[in-house]
Amino acid sequence: MPSWSKITLKVLGILIGLILLIFSALALYVNSNKKSLLETITQKLNKNLHGTLTIASMEPTFLRGFPGVSIKLNNVVMKDSLWKNHQHTLLDAKELEVSVNTLALLKGTIEIKKIGINDAAIYLFTDSNGYSNTAIFPKKDKSKKPKDDNSSSPELGKFTLSNVSFVVDNQKGHKLFQFDIYDLKGNMDYLLLGGWEADIKLKALAKSLAFNTRRGSFIKDKLLEGPFKITYNDDSGILLVAPNKLNIGKDPFIIGAKFDTSKENTDFTINIETKNILWRNASALLAPNITAKLNMFDLKQPIHVYCTLAGNMGPGGDPAINVKALIKDNVLTTRGGVVEDCNFTGFFTNNYIKGKGINDENSAIKLFSFKGSYAQIPFSIDTAFINNLNKPIATGLFTSQFEIAKLNNVIGEEMLKFGNGTANVKLAYRADIVDFMLAKPFVKGVVDIQNADVSYVPRKVNFKNTAISLNFTDQDLYIKNIRLQSGKSIVSMEGSVSNFLNLYYTNPEKVLLNWKIRSPELHLEEFIGFLGTRKPKAKKRSKKSNFSENLNELFEKSQVNMNVKVDKIYYNKFLATNANADLLLSENGIAIKNVNVKHAGGALSLNGSIAQKGSTNNFKLNATITNVDIKNFFYSFDNFGMKTLTSKNLRGYLFSKTNISGVISDKGNLLPNSLYGSIAFDLKKGALISFDPVKNVGKFAFPLRDLDNISFTNLNGKFxxxxxxxxxxxxxxxxxxxxxxxxxxxxxxxxxxxxxxxxxxxxxxxxxxxxxxxxxxxxxxxxxxxxxxxxxxxxxxxxxxxxxxxxxx
Structure with a gap:
């Protein structure tokens, strides 16, 4: 082995031995001085507290803090000075780990580098008068500098929480924040200019996030998991939470926040964004009073949502909530039906008019560029507005252009059945909302229908190439440019209904439609369905009645006042010209007034009524006949049921006054033996032509007289x-x-x-x-x-x- 290697190993061995010696000495020192160290730590932690902090016992845990010294404090309890009054303990920790600086410990001072809280409960309490148990921590006097380092509060480098119940109970502000913290890890760095930065990783269950306990909790029982980066400035008292990803339940959010602790009640602003969340998942995160309203709707596909919560921790009630939602190519389900291909940008605020409070009454929803398809009918609403969610009122401008046959999907086919044709709709509306369905809307605008084929099912009447223009004002309805074609009949109409929308919803039987009807040619047999009973009968209105059922009831119960002018009227053999009439149609039948027609070279005028009973129609007529050709007159009315005396037997000009009643079937036929009344007549220039009863007698009694043409100078009488x-x-x-x-x-x-x-x-x-x-x-x-x-x-x-x-x- 080279000599340098041997020297290196010796040095390392000496260093390791020295460290072990020092660490052993420290362990021996801590074990030998547990009591004094515990007193020192307790004294350090209690310094400047307005209350008490007690520690039951202390144990060294060197390996956890190596090369520093770690101490485990057991049963740590922190109480403010007024604990006896409110009984809410600020901190009750079964285990609190403290890691201290080794060199500082050798000098006889405590410098805490890390603290860990395990199996604990933290309860921040504020009573109804505004006193908080956090008053145990004195506020710093920024005007005074600390006398020495030992007088400053301990600085933390790292901190952890495990299995900690964290509660903020503000009874003055009616706020309750409660979290079960499964795991929290944080690193803190202190800034030279004052303040600190912290990186935190959190996993916790939100038991309550109630900004107003009278309203309920946001994100109740949702798991929170994700990182935070927090910055605090000592001078401004501003705490900033940088936007970062946080999972709430199974949905990811980007959340940032700002807290201004310089103010007495701490103002806050929380910004939330999620790009892909289902409607029901989003509504479940809100307070129950909001969730209940939002759950009346649903969107099939996920949506993009921005949300801002702003308020304070004082007694300010609910926070201000502002929400922006982007909906694209979605399916909207409401209590009123399903909207396909739904697109809009939506905004919500609970502080619509500044100064009027944060509440349901001052809440508003705005929907911009709302487009969709309802029952295959495309429509758009430039701006829809709903305010006062306590008693909601909706306004907006509704436009649509569609094939008229698609209305069958909306109103059914029991009353009106549409075929060809198009409709253009442009309506500004204002409506109350009951259970988030439009109720009693007042509309203003125009509905134009062109080239439509329409069947009025209850009366079995069909119209071709129909045109209708409906003009809604604030209260009244004006109906213009109507063109109806049924078979050979062509009818032009215009009319109005005063106070239409109000009566439509409250008293349909009081709706009075005033019509002006003009026609060059009218064939009454094409409208014979109006003589029968409506089939099916309209259902009685109830709270569950839909639009079609309400409209059907309106048609049955409303009254129609008609002024009719027709160039030619045809009915079977009857032909009248220059007809004028006033008719009042109601649920009970038809009132006939001021009828004047030209017929058979003369004139007819009448007044009367037709009452519908089942499949028959009882009529009463007061008629005046002037200078009518009696032959044509009898021919037109099928000789009034007589078989012996017919139009072939009569000549002359008839003048008559008739007061008569009878029964007509729903097919338009006069029922036999149903006529009752009186007929006073005067026949001028009359003649009896080939009347067999007279001829049978006359050929014997008056063989030389003309029996085929018996003329009358003046014949009058009463039947x-x-x-x-x-x-x-x-x-x-x-x-x-x-x-x-x-x-x-x-x-x-x-x-x-x-x-x-x-x-x-x-x-x-x-x-x-x-x-x-x-x-x-x-x-x-x-x-x-x-x-x-x-x-x-x-x-x-x-x-x-x-x-x-x-x-x-």
């Missing part, structure tokens, strides 16, 4: 209609064939009983008489036949001599 039977009030008939007096009952089935007094005198003989009295006196001169029209065995009317009548009359 009382009672179902199958028509009572003919006594009336005179003066015709070219003969004169007669007639009275009795005409039956559409059986029971006809009509008396006829017929003078055989030829009326032409009196044609030249101008004196009305003389003409009236001669009218019944000569032979008078007393006839009776009754039912024949073959079902036809038979005329025979009335043998029971007084022949002298």
């Amino acid at each position: 009382d209609v009672r179902g199958q039977k028509i009572t003919i009030n006594p009336m005179q008939i003066n015709s070219s064939l003969l004169n007669m007096d007639i009275a009795g009952v005409y039956s559409m089935s059986t029971g006809t009983n009509i008396t006829l007094d017929v003078p055989l005198r030829n009326p032409k003989k009196d044609a030249e008489i101008t004196d009305k009295n003389e003409k009236r006196a001669r009218r019944m001169k000569g032979i008078v036949l007393h006839l009776l029209a009754t039912d024949g065995e073959d079902g036809k009317i038979k005329i025979k001599l009335n043998r029971n009548r007084d022949k002298t009359k």
Whole structure:
């Protein structure tokens, strides 16, 4: 072995031996002076404390602190001076390890380089008056310099915590922070200009992070794991936590913070960011009052969230919370439905208006560039705003353009079924929110529908190429530019509803829609579905009713006031022109007012009502007929159910006043025997053409007279209609064939009983008489036949001599 190697080994051996000798001497010294050292350490640690620190026992643990000296302190208890009043121990540690500087120890002084706390409880308590047990540590007077090094507080280089319960209980500020620290390791470096830096690694369970115990805890029962880099400045009292990764539960966060300890209650700001967290995982980290509201929603894909908490440790209540969330290509689930392809930037604050407090009432949510697809209907909201989460109110501008058939996915197909066509929507809305669903929204804007095919299912009415423009004001609804086409009918409409949205949600039966309806050509048979009962009936509104059910109920219960002007109206054989009418449609039926039409060369006017009962419609009409061609009139109304007397038998111009009621089926047919009322008529320039009952009698009694064309100078009378039977009030008939007096009952089935007094005198003989009295006196001169029209065995009317009548009359 070279000589230099031998010398080196000898030197190393001597050094090792010297170190072992010194360490052994130290061990011997510590063991020999346990009591005095414990007193020295206790005295050092108690120096300048406003309270007491007690240590039950001390044991050297040299190997742990080699080459320094490590001491294990057992059952270390730290209490402030007012402990007896509040009974909250600041520190109760089963084991506290202290590592001291060896050279300083030899000089008789204690310089602590490392401290470890194991199996301990740390409880920082502040009572309702603001007193804290941390008052055990005196505040430094920055204006005074320490007299000597020995008077300064110990400086720590490293510290560890293992199995430590850490609690901050601020009863004045209603704050409770509680952590079970599984493992914490930190290194501290002291700065020349004052203050320190620390690198910390933490693994702990958050039992409570309640900034307001009346609201509940954030991140409750979540595992925290990650590093911190902390800087503290003595002069400013600012403690900074540099942004770094911290796992909360299974989700990674970037967290930074600032604490201003120079103020009495310590202001703080905590910045939190996570780029990939599920909605429900994020909501579970918040206080229960916020979580309960957020859980009414859900987002399928993870989101990017920024959050800032700002407040103080005093009695300031909740911290100010500001959140920014980025949602992209996501699926939003709400109580009102599912929004696909959802994109928006969202902001939340619980301090919307400065000075009005940090609370739900002063909270707000803003959603920018909100785009999505609801039931395959794309839409966008430039800015959606929700304020006052205690009684939420939502506002925003909703726009959408879509194929109208997609509305079937929203409102179903029980009321309206849409086919072709497009819709453009631009609505500003304001609505209350109940359980985070829009309630009683007030909207302002326009809905335009073009080229739409629509079926009104309850009435089985179909429209083609429909156009509608809905203009919502603050309270009222104006409906313009409506074009409906059903078969051959084309209808143009415009209307309005006053106080529409308020009544829609509260009293749909009070909604009154005022319509102006114009049409060049209307075929009533295409709207015959309105005569039947709505099928299915609308469901009664409840808290669980959806939009479709509410709209269906509105259609059934609301009233519609129509002013109608139609150039031509067709119904079966009936044709009317220049029609004008006022109609009131309600749940109970139709009120008919001021109806005027041109028909058969004359005019008809009427008022009345139609009441719907099941599959039938009871109607009441007061009608006035002026100068109507009676042939066309009877033809248009299928001879009013009569088979013997038809339009083929009649000529002349009819004037009439009718008060009548009856029943129409849901197919639009007049039910037999349903007519009741009275008909007063005046037939001018009338004629009876080829009327078989008259011809059958006349060919024997008046073979030389014209029986095929019997003209009337003026025929008037009154009929009382009672179902199958028509009572003919006594009336005179003066015709070219003969004169007669007639009275009795005409039956559409059986029971006809009509008396006829017929003078055989030829009326032409009196044609030249101008004196009305003389003409009236001669009218019944000569032979008078007393006839009776009754039912024949073959079902036809038979005329025979009335043998029971007084022949002298």
